Amino acid sequence: MRLSSKVTTLLILAAVIAIAPVFFPSSYYFRVGSLIFVNGLAVAGLVILIGYAGQISLGHAGFAGIGAYACALAPVHLGLHPALAALLGALLSAAIAYLVGRPILRLKGYYLAVASLGFGILVSMVLSNEAQLTGGPDGMAVPELGLRAVLKAIGIDLSNTEFWYAFSGLVLVLGAWLALNLYHSPTGRALRALHGSEVAARTVGVDVAHYKLVAFVISAVYASVSGSLLALQNKFITPDVAGFMHSIEMVTMTVLGGAGSVLGAILGAAILTTLPQVLTIFQEYEQLMLGLVMMLVMIFMREGLLPSIARRIRGRAE
Amino acid sequence: MPELLQFLLSGITVGAVYALVALGFTIIYNASDVVNFAQGEFVMLGGMITFFAHAAGLPLPLAALIAIIVTAAIGVALNKLAIEPARGAPVVSLIIITIGASIFIRGATQLVFDKQIHRFPAFSGDQPILIGGATILPQSLWVIAGALAVFVCLWLFFTRTLIGRAVLATANNRVAAQLVGINTNYVMTLSFAMSAAIGALAGVLVTPITLTSYDVGLALALKGFAAAMLGGMGNPKGALVGGLLLGVLEAMTAGYVSSQYKDAAAFIVILAVLFAMPQGLFGRKSTDRV
Numbered sequence: 248m249r250l251s252s253k254v255t256t257l258l259i260l261a262a263v264i265a266i267a268p269v270f271f272p273s274s275y276y277f278r279v280g281s282l283i284f285v286n287g288l289a290v291a292g293l294v295i296l297i298g299y300a301g302q303i304s305l306g307h308a309g310f311a312g313i314g315a316y317a318c319a320l321a322p323v324h325l326g327l328h329p330a331l332a333a334l335l336g337a338l339l340s341a342a343i344a345y346l347v348g349r350p351i352l353r354l355k356g357y358y359l360a361v362a363s364l365g366f367g368i369l370v371s372m373v374l375s376n377e378a379q380l381t382g383g384p385d386g387m388a389v390p391e392l393g394l395r396a397v398l399k400a401i402g403i404d405l406s407n408t409e410f411w412y413a414f415s416g417l418v419l420v421l422g423a424w425l426a427l428n429l430y431h432s433p434t435g436r437a438l439r440a441l442h443g444s445e446v447a448a449r450t451v452g453v454d455v456a457h458y459k460l461v462a463f464v465i466s467a468v469y470a471s472v473s474g475s476l477l478a479l480q481n482k483f484i485t486p487d488v489a490g491f492m493h494s495i496e497m498v499t500m501t502v503l504g505g506a507g508s509v510l511g512a513i514l515g516a517a518i519l520t521t522l523p524q525v526l527t528i529f530q531e532y533e534q535l536m537l538g539l540v541m542m543l544v545m546i547f548m549r550e551g552l553l554p555s556i557a558r559r560i561r562g563r564a565e
Numbered sequence: 566m567p568e569l570l571q572f573l574l575s576g577i578t579v580g581a582v583y584a585l586v587a588l589g590f591t592i593i594y595n596a597s598d599v600v601n602f603a604q605g606e607f608v609m610l611g612g613m614i615t616f617f618a619h620a621a622g623l624p625l626p627l628a629a630l631i632a633i634i635v636t637a638a639i640g641v642a643l644n645k646l647a648i649e650p651a652r653g654a655p656v657v658s659l660i661i662i663t664i665g666a667s668i669f670i671r672g673a674t675q676l677v678f679d680k681q682i683h684r685f686p687a688f689s690g691d692q693p694i695l696i697g698g699a700t701i702l703p704q705s706l707w708v709i710a711g712a713l714a715v716f717v718c719l720w721l722f723f724t725r726t727l728i729g730r731a732v733l734a735t736a737n738n739r740v741a742a743q744l745v746g747i748n749t750n751y752v753m754t755l756s757f758a759m760s761a762a763i764g765a766l767a768g769v770l771v772t773p774i775t776l777t778s779y780d781v782g783l784a785l786a787l788k789g790f791a792a793a794m795l796g797g798m799g800n801p802k803g804a805l806v807g808g809l810l811l812g813v814l815e816a817m818t819a820g821y822v823s824s825q826y827k828d829a830a831a832f833i834v835i836l837a838v839l840f841a842m843p844q845g846l847f848g849r850k851s852t853d854r855v
Binding site: 303350351353354357358368373491498502506532534536538539541542549 | 651655657658661668676828833840
């Protein structure tokens, strides 16, 4: 039996997440792992926007910021449970993405890049300037999710890092599954069509503006949930989560691994998340190395790491 | 009234720096269709190299000259090593390459020099000049004069010299330019050298006022980019006017609304301009070939 690429991807992802802990020498690795999954989720969303629909956003950290601060603010001010607060953040992100996306998605290329960048910077500016609400640049505390206590009560006792590894891993697999399903759906086909040529897509009856907006809103929800998970996991949040550099990191992870492939993009997230951890010994060289990796991959492997490697292996086999 | 004049003067000073960065963007964008996010790093390099050359005992003008030449060489290297090999890559890849270059240059500067904030003396002293109740630093006049001089030189270069026209021809159609005998590789090298040199000049002029350190480049690149877009990408006149407008706008917002949100005002106006006239103030309408 030949497995579809969707099932293969999900199996590889789930297997790696489940088996990797066997090789973890300390709880620190669970922490790095869960950071990879959180970033991987945001990146899976960007695959829909960049890889499927061929649009760019340099402001998606703004949505991560909305998701993160929803988890910090809603429990305190609205008395919501943190899980509901994350949901509220996702809804808010979707609504804002809808309102912002309508006008800016008319733009293309660099113009779209700068418009989305402007949006992201506005969000991070509000978060750092409204100090009486958000604690300003010093950040603010985020309440406990409480799911770990529930699991303990029914007999599953996990350490904090283990719990977050498992939980964000689960959310990532779910997110990847949804993104892969979308690829083969009519919406996914419409997105790929308009990626190839907007004019051609319009000619065959694809509502280009509508589908671009759909991709933008979905990817915003992914970024928002990723921000919520990060906030709940760290129990603390600063406006950096919405900052320009975070937006750049997200896009770089996506394109580095391969924007056209969910698995590739998650690999990109894994590499860029671990790189600074590995380089802590050479902390001075961190920026130098990051910049170099970004340039080299984009010059020599234009489709991103995974698709380029896959092609090379396939080429050799034939 | 003196208050308004004061905001206007400081706005024009900052705006002149944005205009210089935007002019640098424009040259590279015209020649290669690449928006160079590392443009701000040229400004940073101009300031940092001048400081360290000056600190090593060189007279200020010589230090500034060395800074401009070294930065121009780095600009050429950027083109040869990173932009040229990626010719024809999608916009997303080019954005990541130039942002990667910007992070790389920042990391290298921090290693070669340091992470401190630096300043060298102003060219004509620090005694403020009084104009109608407002004050302006002599160095601000240097910055404004620098931006205007660069603009005039560029205008003459593009309209009155053969090589300037060759740059425009390359921008218009690379293959056609090659066919009429233009050495397009030379044009690209020249464009990156000029753009980097203009960025470095901006760094040299503004460092006595705003100080410099290894990480000032990114913010400048974003503002310069916004200014170029406000005026219309690829248009030198747009870059100058866009830069000055942005600077004045920021100063007015800081003065009359809120200094915390001065950057926000800039981006809100840019979003508004992009919606109302996506080609910027001076850009030409473009139609896609199908």
